[in-house]
């Protein structure tokens with residue numbers, strides 16, 4: 359991140375394919391933080407703001423056709439508002455922000471999945487975020503089939519409804535991102551929920567021990 363504004367501030371993004379367990383792990387991390395007296399800001403992308411939720415409704419609506427560039431620009435429009443209204447104020451106030459998806463989703467889905475140029479995504483993402491990057495992106499790595507099987511039955515949204523090849527390219531892009539950047543960690547998300555949580559907390563504890571103390575037991 360470019361400018362650390364307040365002591366204690368942290369911005370952590372949870373990433374992964376559909377049904378990887380991001381929301382589940384965010385809830386567990388938030389509860390554990392509350393147990394040590396910290397109330398985190400829990401949010402998601404696309405969404406987290408009024409404009410962002412409206413953009414999400416369009417971007418994920420399977421009745422609406424979007425070409426890959428239009429999809430990218432919608433994600434980034436939502437992100438621009440998200441940074442300005444949610445992340446930046448919380449960060450400046452020294453809060454811990456836990457978000458379900460952020461910029462790696464764009465590299466994985468619009469880059470790996472849709473095949474858009476990573477350089478263009480990087481440039482446009484920088485414009486949308488003003489360079490605000492997570493302190494850590496934590497990717498929950500699961501097999502695409504396993505993630506899809508975990509999701510509630512019901513109508514898939516526009517992106518969930520893409521074919522297996524698309525989702526495999528997304529998963530592969532995530533793995534490549536994990537090995538190319540030091541502020542990205544890959545956690546095996548295939549285990550049962552409590553074991554994944556132990557691994558997630560272990561990563562957080564090793565990176566930010568003052569905020570995420572060792573768990574008892």
Ligand code: T5A
Pocket residue numbers: 374375376377378379380381382383403404418433458459460461463464465467468508509510517518547548549550551552554
């Ligand atoms: N998108 C987003 C882009 O294309 N580009 C972008 O830039 C951005 C920001 C957003 C969509 O937008 C796309 C990507 C997405 O397609 P979403 O709602 O965030 O949509 O994405 P999903 O991944 O579809 O959300 P899910 O809620 O399905 O997945 P989660 O949060 O990863 O999974 P979770 O925690 O809700 O768990 C799903 C189910 O599995 C169980 C849970 O209890 C739940 O029932 N579960 C487990 N079961 C067994 N073992 C475990 N370890 C489990 N962990 C969770």
